[in-house]
Every structure is written in C-alpha cells, then in structure tokens.
Amino acid sequence: MSQDVATIRVTRYRPEKDSKPFFQEYKVPYRHDMVVLDALNYIKAEIDGSLTYRWSCRMGVCGSCGANIDGEPKLTCASFLHDFKGRTITIEPMTHFPVIKDLVVDMEDFMEKLVKIKPWIIRDKETPPEQGEYKQSAQELERYSQFSSCINCMLCYAACPIYGLNEKFLGPAATALAYRYIEDSRDQGKDVRFPIVHEMEGVWECTLVGECSVVCPKGVDPMLAIQKTKILGATNALKSLLMPRGGH
Template sequence: METDTATIRVARYRPEKSEKSYLQEYKVPYRKDTVVLDALNQVKAEQDGTLAYRWSCRMGVCGSCGANINGVPKLTCATFLHEYKGRSLTIEPLANFPVIKDLVVDLDDFMKKLVKVKPWIIRDKESPPEEGEYKQSGKELDLYSQFSSCINYLLCYAACPIYGLNEEFLGPAATALAYRYIADSRDQGKKARFPIVHDLEGVWECTLVGECSVVCPKG
C-alpha cells in the first residue's frame, strides 16, 4: 500500500514547565488506512515519548481518544489522515474541559454530573430471582434504545456552546443517559432524577443548537 507523509500540529501543554500551551509539528508516514490515533502513536513511539493523550480500544467503542481535530470534536481512532491531504491538520484537546497535559483533559466535572442522574436501573423493591425477569416489549425498548447507545465520548460537551459558557449545565450526555433510564419501563427512579434534569441548569438550559448531535458518533 502506498505511503505518504503528513505534517501534523499537536497541542502541547506541560504545566510543570509553563502555563502556556503551544503547537508542535511532527512529520508522520501514513497510508490510506492510517487514522489520527495511529499518527499519535507513531509520534510517541518513535519521535517524542513525552506526548500525552488518551486511547484504549482503537475501534470507536470506548470513547477515550476524543480530541479537537481542526476545531471539530472527533475520535482520533475514527478519523483518517488521508481526508486532510493538502490541508493542515491540528490536533488539540477537547474544548470546554480543563487541560491536564497535552491532549489529556480533566473529566471530573462530567463524572459528577453522570453520578447525579443515577444512570442505572432503580427499583423501589427488588424482586427475588424466583419471581422471574423484568420483561420488556420491543415497543418499550424502542422508547430509549437510541439513548442507550451513549457511551460518554464527550465530543458533545466539547461542541456544546452552552456548556462552554456555563459549566453548571448538565449537558448532552448526562441528559441523554437520564432519559435512557426515565424511559425504561423497568425503572422506578423517575422521582429521583426529575429534580436534576428539570433544574435551571438541566434541560431548560439547552437552546437546541444541535451541535451535540452533529458530532456524536452514534448520531
């Protein structure tokens, strides 16, 4: 397979050295099947072992490798270098999050929001196993199926202008997961979640800009 060379610019932030971030250029080889994450791995393995970023599955199912690519929140494992041939390619940390180091951002605020919406099945009283399963029809499943696809990529928070202005906003992913359980016929935790979701910083803060849906890998 034919190999080409691309120049990528990667945001660097070394808090132990300076409070200012900067862009560092690297030249990386790439083929038609090379993704941005491959380029970052090549840099770390062969050019600069100090580069910091998150990744795990390399298959678009864990959500760890999100970054702003030319200003757009994307998964580095699902973005091909050849799509940027002839154009500059800048990789920066996800917007709207505090940066810990290079492309690594602090997710504590989101994790607190996630816990607040209680993203698990709540039952008033657990039935013993001998009473059988909590059965659900296909129509009942359809009510929340799309929202159950959310695995917290957090590209939506990086794209959301409201979260960028007000970090108290519950935000897209936490709201989607709250609804996923509220709409679940097996769940009895609506009363516990409603005060969080219907707060001024909950769904009422959303202005329906829709950027969250645009960047979401799950649509």
C-alpha cells in the same frame, strides 16, 4: 501500498514547564488505512515519547480518544488521515474542559454529572433474581435504545457552547442518559430523576444549538433527549398547577 506524509500540529501543554499551551508540528508517514490515533501513536513511539493523550480500544467503543481535530470534536480513532490529505491536521484537546497535559482533559465534572443522574434502573422494590428478569417489549426497548449507545466520550460537551459558557449546565450526554432511564419501562425512578434534570442548571439551559447530536460518534441524539425532557417537565408542571392534589 503507497505512503503519504501527514503534517500534524498538536497542542502541547506541559504544566510543569509551560504556563501556556503551544503547537508542535510532526511529520508522520501514513498508509491509507491509518487514523489520527495511529499518527499520535507513531509520534509517541518514533518521534516524541513525551506526547500525552488518552486512548484504549482504537475502535470507537471505549470513548477515550476524543480530541478537537481541525476544530471539530471527534474520536481520533475514527478520523482517517487521508481525509485531510494535503492539509496540516490540527489536533487540540477537547474544547471547554480543563487540560491536564497535552491532549488529556479533566473529566471530573462530567463524571460527577454522570453519577448525579443515577444511570441505573431504580425500582420501588427489587425482586430477587430467582423471580426472573424485568420484561420489556421490543417497542418499549425502541423508545430508549439509541440513548443507551452513549460511550461517554464527551464529544457532545466539547461541541456545546452552552456548556462552555456555563459549566454548571448538566449537558448533553448526562441528560440523554437520564432520558434513557426515564423512558425505560422497567425504571421506576422518575420522581428521583425529574428533579435533577429539571433543576435550573438542568435542561432549561439548553437553547437547541444542536451541535451535540451532530458530533456524536454513536448516532445518539442528545438534543432530542433534552427537548423531550423539557416537554415532560412543562407538561408535568402544567398538570401539577391545574391539579395540585391530583395523582402523578
């Protein structure tokens, strides 16, 4: 196999030394089947052991290796080096998040939001396992299954300018996951979850830029989830206005 050489420009930020981030350039020889994450691993192993970044599964499942590649939020393990042939590849930490070091961002805010929407099945009364599973038809599964594919890679947050402007915004992935449970026929936690997604900084902040759904590596459509949640919120509000005493 022939070997090419990629020029890679990586953001360096070493908080103990630098007050500002800067770019550092590396030359990485690569084969056709190598991805950006392989290049980072090559740099760390062969050129500069101080380069810091997150990764784990290197196969698009764990969601830890996200970065901005040439300005676009992507998984470094899913971006082939040969797609950038002849160009310098710029790798920056994911947009909007505070940077801890080099490509490592602070995920605290997202983790808090994730917990906030209660991403688990809520039942009025839990039945013991002996009584069997909570059953669901294929059609019922289809209503939410795409939203359960989220791997929490946060690329959608990096792509969302609304989150960049206002970090209180609940954001794409958390809302998509909330919607995943709202649409789940086994879940009975609507009364708990609706107030969370429908609060001021919840879905109403979204102005349908749509980039979240473009960058998602797992084919989740958070934009759709947010709009559906808005429609549910508006119809519920209208119902409670017309029938203040009526049922739910």
